[in-house]
Amino acid sequence: MYLLILLVIPLAASLILAIIGDRKYAPEVNIACSAVSCGASIVLGLQVYEQGPFLAWDNFFFVDAFSIYLSVLTAFVSMTTAIFSRRYMRREREHGTIGHRRMRFYHAMYQLFIFAMLLCLLTNNVGILWIAMELATLSTVLLVSLYRTPTSIEAAWKYFILCGVGISLALFGTVLLYFAAEKVLGPGGAALHWTNLAKVSSQLEPTILSLAFVFLVVGYGTKVGLVPMHNWLPDAHSEGPTPISAVLSGLLLNIALYALVRCKVLVDGSTGTHHSGNIMMGFGILSIMVASFSILRQKDIKRMFAYSSIEHMGIATFAFGLGGPVATFGALMHMLMHSLTKSAIFFTVGHASQMHRTQEMDKIRGLIRGNPLVGWGLALGCMAIVGMPPFGVFTSEFLILTATIKDAPLMAPFLLLGLTVTFAALFRKVQHMVAGEAPAYQIKLKAAHVPVVLHMALVLVLGLYLPKFLSGWFQAAVGVLK
Amino acid sequence: MTIPSSLIETTQVALLLAAAPLFTGWVKMVKCWMQGRTAPSLLQPFRDLAKLFSKDVVLAENASWIFRFTPYLVFGVSVLAGAIIPVLSTDLLLSATADVIVLVSLFAIARFFTALAGMDIGTAFGGMGSSREMTIASLAEPGMLMAVFAVSLVGKSTSLSQMTAVISQGGHAMLRPSMVFALLAFILIALAETGRIPVDNPATHLELTMIHEAMILEYSGRHLALIEWAGMMKLYLFTVLGIAAFFPWGISLNNDLPAIAGALVFLFLKLGFVGMALVLIETGLAKMRIFRITEFLGSAFLFATLGMMSFFMLE
């Protein structure tokens, strides 16, 4: 029941927002709808917490700890982003950057994107997962090029082409998966259900699944932003509107990683080796290294944080690849913390670049003087994202690092090196922006307080104390992913 | 009643010598019809040859033995090639040596000496023609070999006689993708090797475009006659090779007299059809720039390779 609400609301909202268009109350409708789906997701989450995983609608939907925790996260961040985008987009429109039609388009597509992501998480069918993932890509492509500047069109084209190719590879992997499953489960849609596949994963043909995994890891890995398939990510993040950067970075990457991890569980079940984990670890480490050194060279603020997203996705991928209860727990927590922190950072970054009318870091100065919320938000967010205690990212990175030292000590230096380089690079750049005198060209604006404060508070609290239901979810998810 | 294979061999060579000019005449005739002109007689090539034979040879002062030797060699090689391609029967005297790779190298020898002779005199045109000819050769021969391999995979042998025998018994072999690809490749290569449009134009002596004609520009008298005759034979040989490899139905597998007679009838029918198809190709296409030939022969190589691969992949 709540599941249906959770899915129908964004879809309906997308239609409603397409119809009402750019009325004055459209952003509020957007927020309200997101709030309702967020509420539904929380209720659903409590249900799962109390009663365990369940199937619905003729086995079409499947909710377990892993998917519900990401659903709640998705619904929550999409709500706060909707709140943020109200102020942000209003300002953009006052500047004349975008017109009425594009505002209508923006709202409708935003909700469609949320719908696609929730469908990814809640469906039980690997094929539908793929379709929803493609839908999520397609709905954001035109949002990235919303400003219609040459660079934004270029970024969106790159995003479209690269992710299109990537996702096609994933579909080929899915076809192979179906091929293997059909041998055991017989033809028909049921052969693509996670629940059925998980039961028979040991009977699936290992050679086929290994082959399928290569396609899946490259395909979904493109969407996760793993190096070397990451080229679209910094462009799309830097050229799109900031709320979109926030959800792309905070949510879409998670969803792609979710798909990848689910597939990994099947493949491991079939092959009985740690091969797929090694592949993921390799991609993860490579992403961490490349991203951390790329951060050093960035001049554009959103681009820099996009690389930081690549780095964190690399960490999570690495941890999932490492396997084991501690690393998996850390990875799950890391996905959560990164989402919250990174979207908060993007909120402040969006305001900062609006205040200075540029995304070049050299020209952004004196944020704390100009607008304390934005300045402190960015400074604290940055501290959190590089993994300083007491924020939650520290906890998750600490867990992952411990597990690495225990299970794969050879990888630990690389991981540490990546983290340190990021630490140094981010701090060097952010310090200049937040401290000092506000330049004359800085504009005063009203920032959206609620999302930033909410996110940062959550990250702080979760860093200090992990509530029982959350750790319960994580434990259950670790059990699913074993 | 069985005919000794030596007799069939002789018939086949005689047929080669007689049918090659006839076939060329037929192609010219159909072309004239297509273009609404009055056609010369079928026997016109014979008359041309006879005229050339009766003329004196004019040799350049610095012509070496290669220049004089080449016409005979080219002619001889063509006759030998004609003797090993199964035209009427697969049971030939030379069956044992009738390997398809031998055939390809026979053509290569002829081409090599023609190119040498083209350069021997030292005129600009001869050198240009030779250089172009060798360019085409270097592209066409890999494709040719590939096509031949594709067919020999289907025919389970590189011996021409055996291939033909296997394929003619193979039923609806034309549905086989490998054969379709190999046929496409073969057609492209045959067009290039025999110097037809769109690669070369046998009917023109335009300086900038000619290839084969440029090499033999200095020949006269009986030398020219032999080379021209060999050229006609080459066209005929490629046609019968194509027929033997791809459409061998009707060829006799033993040396019965009725079967041989039937094979003869089929052969003439097929030659007639191929002639018409050739005319259609030549009228439909324009001669392409010489730099495009790489792509043309490249696609031939591609087809041949695809043919080989689809044998493994699809069959």
Place this chain on the structure above:
Amino acid sequence: MNPTAAAQLNSLLAALILLTAFALVVQRRMNALLHIFAWQGFLLAVSTAIVGFVGGAHHLYISSFLTLGIKVILLPYILHLLIHKLKIRKEVDSVINVPTTMMIGIILVIYSYHLTAPIRELSTLVTRSTIAVALATFMLGFLMMITRKHAVAQIIGFLAMENGLLFAATSATYGMPLVVELGVALDLLIAAFIFGMFFFHISTTFDSLDVDQMARLKEED
């Protein structure tokens, strides 16, 4: 139609699909590209229908009709309109020359054959031999996307990849479950809508659909 004959016919269709895939990679004229793409879709639809008939998988008929409607009629028609509206006529150059592209293509075909070996061994379907061709078509579409500089050509490469995928699904498993096939078709339609929009945006912003001009976003040093 008995199964062996149908399988043989299907092999022939597979070979022709492979041929069209190569033709797409090397063809430089826009209009011809569209025609070849439509032919590829047509061959795919016929092949799907045949497999559906032989394998008794009747949902493949729907898939075949979808292919026919979308890939053979709708998409080429839309692209045709766009090409006319945006006045694209010139030959499009690729990054590497034709013979080299062909060589790479051949290597890709061999590689796909090698890659699909375990599937062929395990499959019991009559269509198992065409999987290698399907993967090759997919990879050739990929190659086309890499080597072409023109936005429309890249999109055709993308759609050819999709063709390869459908073909792979048909030959490996008699098609994906119907709901998935429908979803994929829906996504394809949305994608078509999006790239149509894109062509307009790109051509109005850059005055051309040559994607080489889109090189402003680079890593600065």
